[in-house]
Amino acid sequence: xxxxxxxxxxxxxxxxxxxxxxxxxxxxxxxxxxxxxxxxxxxxxxxxxxxxxxxxxxxxxxxxxxxxxxxxxxxxxxxxxxxxxxxxxxxxxxxxxxxxxxxxxxxxxxxxxxxxxxxxxxxxxxxxxxxxxxxxxxxxxxxxxxxxxxxxxxxxxxxxxxxxxxxxxxxxxxxxxxxxxxxxxxxxxxxxxxxxxxxxxxxxxxxxxxxxxxxxxxxxxxxx
Numbered sequence: 001x002x003x004x005x006x007x008x009x010x011x012x013x014x015x016x017x018x019x020x021x022x023x024x025x026x027x028x029x030x031x032x033x034x035x036x037x038x039x040x041x042x043x044x045x046x047x048x049x050x051x052x053x054x055x056x057x058x059x060x061x062x063x064x065x066x067x068x069x070x071x072x073x074x075x076x077x078x079x080x081x082x083x084x085x086x087x088x089x090x091x092x093x094x095x096x097x098x099x100x101x102x103x104x105x106x107x108x109x110x111x112x113x114x115x116x117x118x119x120x121x122x123x124x125x126x127x128x129x130x131x132x133x134x135x136x137x138x139x140x141x142x143x144x145x146x147x148x149x150x151x152x153x154x155x156x157x158x159x160x161x162x163x164x165x166x167x168x169x170x171x172x173x174x175x176x177x178x179x180x181x182x183x184x185x186x187x188x189x190x191x192x193x194x195x196x197x198x199x200x201x202x203x204x205x206x207x208x209x210x211x212x213x214x215x216x217x218x219x220x221x222x223x224x
Contacts (some may be wrong), residue, residue, distance in 0.1 A: 013083065017057055021080050023052065035068035048075040086114050091152040093119045093176075096138050096159035097127055100182060104156065106134045114174040118150045127143055140167070144174040153177045161185040 013021070027046040031038055036107050057072070058064050061079050066205035081087045094101055097120050099180040102109075104186075110117065120137045122128065127137045138146060146152075155176045159167050164183035171179060178194040181187055184202075 017060065018084060018131070019221060020047070020053070020057055021084055021212060023049075024057070025077060025080045025084070026075050028080070031073045035073060038073045038076070039070040040065075042070075089116060090154055091150055092117045092154045092156060093121065093143075093147055093150070093152045093158040093171075094158065095121045095143070095171070096131075096157065096163075097122045097132060098158060101156070101158040102132060104158070105135070115154070117156075118152055119146050121146075125173045140170070143170055147171070147174040147176060155179050157183055159183055205211045 024043055024047060027037065027043050039056065041051045043142055044051045044054045064076060064079060078087070090147045092115050094105070096115055101120075105117065107122075117133075117135065120132060120135050121140050122137050122144055123140050128139050130137050144210045153176065155171045155178070156172070157164060157167060157179055164181065164185045165187055166181060168181070168187050168189060172189060172193050173193070176193065179196070180185070181191050181195060183197075183201075187195055187197070194205070
């Protein structure tokens with residue numbers, strides 16, 4: 001998995017910091033619209049991190065807020081969106097239309113955050129031509145042409161692990177810049193293509209580790 005931070009267009013952030021910014025943005029989005037200010041301690045309490053951590057993360061974005069007064073929630077949300085790259089829309093393709101993909105397609109949060117799934121692909125003959133959430137499933141043979149026509153930059157990969165690398169190679173060749181991979185396999189991609197892998201079994205293993213050691217004198221943290 002890549003953790004290259006931001007480009008020259010914005011602040012350099014670690015992947016952990018970017019994750020926290022996403023949490024802060026969720027807090028700001030849910031904050032009462034009539035509220036004129038929000039403090040770092042209020043953000044910290046809402047997302048479960050320290051006040052000092054919030055201040056460090058936000059300081060990396062520039063001179064925001066005023067000591068003793070707080071931050072303008074709308075202004076701060078706009079700055080975080082730009083840092084995360086979601087101040088503009090992103091066109092996304094999805095490859096492998098199984099049960100997981102269908103559940104993802106029903107999730108309304110993607111569009112709300114500016115992610116538009118513009119094309120679906122699968123290699124199963126019985127699925128080709130089927131519409132899921134209003135989007136037709138195309139054969140993999142149309143992958144490169146469709147990606148270029150649609151101007152897609154991101155891809156969601158929900159294929160069996162045996163097919164993941166070859167499909168990822170096709171996505172890279174078609175010009176995809178970032179892949180969200182749900183296949184339980186380590187993908188090898190060129191440096192200019194960003195990768196985030198979500199392995200649900202590993203996440204459960206992390207959870208059982210924390211539960212098993214919750215009563216230790218010094219409980220472990222996955223952030224260390």
